[in-house]
Amino acid sequence: MIERGASAFANPRNAAAGSLRQLDSKVTAKRPLSFYSYEIMSMEGAAEPSSHTEELELLKKWGFKVYSRYRLCEDIEEAIDFHTSLSKERDTLPFEIDGVVIKVNSKILAENVGSRSRSPRWAIAFKFKARREITTVEDIVVQVGRTGKLTPVALLNPVDVSGVTVSRATLHNADEVAKKDIRVHDTVRIERAGDVIPAVVERITTNTARGEVFSMPSRCPVCDSAIIKDGAYHFCSGGLSCPSQLKRSITHFASRGAMDIEYLGEKTVGAMVERGILNSVEDIYKLNNKSILELEGFAEKSAQNLLGAIEKSKTIPLARFIFALGIRNIGEHTARLLSDHFESMERLAGASYEDLIEINAIGPEAAGSIIRFFADKKKIKIIDSLLSSGVTPYIENGARSRKFKDMTFVFTGTLKEFTREEAKDIVISLGGRVSSSISAKTDYLVAGESPGSKYNKAQKLGVSILSEEGFKELISK
Ligand SMILES: [Zn+2]
DSSP, X not given: OTTTTSOOOSSHHHXXXXXXXXXXXXXXXXXXXXXXXXXXXXXXXXXXXXBHHHHHHHHHXXXXXXXXXXXXXXXXXXXXXXXXXXXXXXXXXXXXXXXXXXXXXXXXXHHHXXXXXXXXXXXXXXXXXXXXXXXXXXXXXXXXXXXXXXXXXXXXXXXXXXXXXXXXXXXXXXXXXHHHTOOTTOEEEEEEOTTSOOEEEEXXXXXXXXXXXXXXXXXXXXXXXXXEEETTEEEETTGGGOHHHHHHHHHHHHSTTTTOXXXXXXXXXXXXXXXXXXXXGGGGGGOOHHHHHTSTTOOHHHHXXXXXXXXXXXXXXXXXXXXXXXXXXXXXXXXXXXXXXXXXXXXHHTOOHHHHHTSTTOOHHHHHHXXXXXXXXXXXXXXXXXXXXXXXXXXXXXXXXXXXXXXXXXXXXXXXXXXXXXXXXXXXXXXXXXXXXXXXXXXXXXXXXXXXXXXXXXHHHTOEEEOHHHHHHHHHX
16 A cells, blocks of 8 residues: 555554455455454354364365464463463564463353353453563653544654564653653653554653653644643644644544535545645535545546535534534534524524533533633634535424424435435434335335335335435425
């Protein structure tokens, strides 16, 4: 990926999952994925293996790849010995491992031992010691994450931790730095465990010229917004206007539960922010064919698709618009409550702390977040700009919202102009219900291209069947 100039996967798990999730199976086939199998989930037509080793041999016989280095141990000492010897070979293996799984071999015993809610009692991970090295701290900087969380990071004299050069390690939060009393020039022990970000474990020696005691900045180092403390953590209050939070915020804004702008995923947003095409969520509605075509991977057709998706996102339920703004502590559900209660952005923006706390399920934390958000003039400017770009939030319990009151819709087949999710949203916004199965109580079956068995069932039951055109006509009336 790096050679091709694309962004690399964060870790092997993401690489595998990302490859399997490809819509085009031909793309998946091109990726050199491989796996070791170790468990049969269910089988029919043959005797089930009575032990785990038998199970592995059976898998091998069937042609599945099975890792050959497993060992049947007679007792726990033997298992510990195996763990010790494998930990010494760890660096020579063709893949990264962080330990050994010890399992009960007999299937009957394993079944008797049973499982806890999330993990089996008959298998347990015996982890290797995290890899540790010693180095010195050259500087302590503060990083701003996607939620605005500030993380103190130690910049280190680069050190090799079993094949990986580590030059930064997290210090988690201000309390941790204080507790471990880590300062510039100190000699520290750092740790790297599997996929986890390297961390500073402890200070080993105090060098003569110690740096000053670390303290969190009072303004965001990136955007100069005020810093808010929440528990052990500090947050930049800049939200959408903080460049560090920008990529992630825009991605959130465009995501499915929010403005739902198809084709505007993390990668595209990242590329657009880097190119300076997107500096704020407002810029999404200023994109044009020319600016999109400058990006790698975009052609005339895909640029048109993106612009179409952006245009379509303008008409949006108020609840989703509130959620899209990325107000701290305001998830999809709370956004819906706020939309139902205030019924307009203006009224929400003007709400007092008391007004907010009055709503069931809005606690002091959420209320405080909302007040802080709307007290920020920059946020108001962004909202105004979005509205004047044509974003039109609608209230789901307005007059139109009773149009489909007590009506049930069922969808089948593929619609050309809507995703299922969009069509569902429209029906709900007009007061109707969407069901997944046909019954005599169904009011309308909306049938797209290549409808399923629901079509025949609807005919039998005498349910009204609408084409996509018919549906469009019905909702626009
Ligand atoms: Zn900031």
